[in-house]
Amino acid sequence: MRRSSRQEQQPLFLFAGNLTFLCTAATTSSLCEAQGLTTFRYGYDGDSGNISPANSSGAYHASELPLLLGTAGLFHGRSTAYEDAVSINLQDLWLDFARDPQQGLQGAGWESFEAGGAVLLGDSDMPLKAITAQDLDGSCPL
Numbered sequence: 001m002r003r004s005s006r007q008e009q010q011p012l013f014l015f016a017g018n019l020t021f022l023c024t025a026a027t028t029s030s031l032c033e034a035q036g037l038t039t040f041r042y043g044y045d046g047d048s049g050n051i052s053p054a055n056s057s058g059a060y061h062a063s064e065l066p067l068l069l070g071t072a073g074l075f076h077g078r079s080t081a082y083e084d085a086v087s088i089n090l091q092d093l094w095l096d097f098a099r100d101p102q103q104g105l106q107g108a109g110w111e112s113f114e115a116g117g118a119v120l121l122g123d124s125d126m127p128l129k130a131i132t133a134q135d136l137d138g139s140c141p142l
Contacts, residue, residue, distance in 0.1 A: 020061075021061055022043075022136070022137065022139070022140060023137070023139075023140035023141070025041065026041075026133070026136075026137040026140050027140075029041055029113045029133075030113075032113075033112075033113055033114045038101070038102055038112050038114070039112060039113040039114070040097070040105050040110060040112055040113060040117075040118075041113050041117075041118040041119075041133060041136055041137075042093075042110075042118060042119045042120070042121060042136075043118065043119075043120045043121070043123070043131070043136050044059050044063065044064040044120075044121045044122055045058065045059045045120060045121070045122050045123035046059055046063070046064065046067070046083070046086060046121065046122025046123070047059060047122075048067075048072065048079070048080075048083050048122075049076070049077070050072060050073065050075050050076045050077040050078070050079060050083075051063060051066050051067075051072055051075055051076075059122070064090060064121065064122070067083065067086055067087040067090050067091075067122075068087070068090050068091060068094060070087060070091065072087060082125075082127065083122075085127040086121055086122045086127040086128070088127075089121065089127045089128040090121055092108070093105060093108060093110065093119075093128075096108050109130050110130065111130070113133055116132050116133050116134070117130065117131075117132065117133065118130075118131050118132060118133045118135065118136040118137075119131060120135075120136070
């Protein structure tokens with residue numbers, strides 16, 4: 001699996017992604033929390049050769065869906081062991097949330113947005129890494 005961090009992506013793609021998705025999600029999460037709605041945030045930074053387009057700019061909106069649905073190996077070749085681990089972690093988290101939307105993810109080590117928590121999938125040697133909301137949203141102006 002090719003891995004790219006947000007800092008390695010082309011500046012235009014990074015700016016557009018932050019403006020249209022990342023910062024909007026941060027603002028929405030803050031508004032939801034202000035209304036007493038428990039919110040969880042995650043970032044996906046995987047850049048899989050069998051999912052992403054050639055010469056990809058890194059992770060893009062919805063690029064984690066093949067991992068969530070377990071179909072990543074059906075695109076352009078088999079998944080790596082690391083990619084399979086990211087897929088399993090992502091599927092487990094979605095099931096934890098479906099079983100208990102208020103507390104299920106906290107049992108997996110994922111703190112709510114209100115508590116300053118977030119997780120990052122697919123960016124390091126760890127398929128799942130607990131990070132802070134500031135780590136995820138630090139480039140947002142608000």
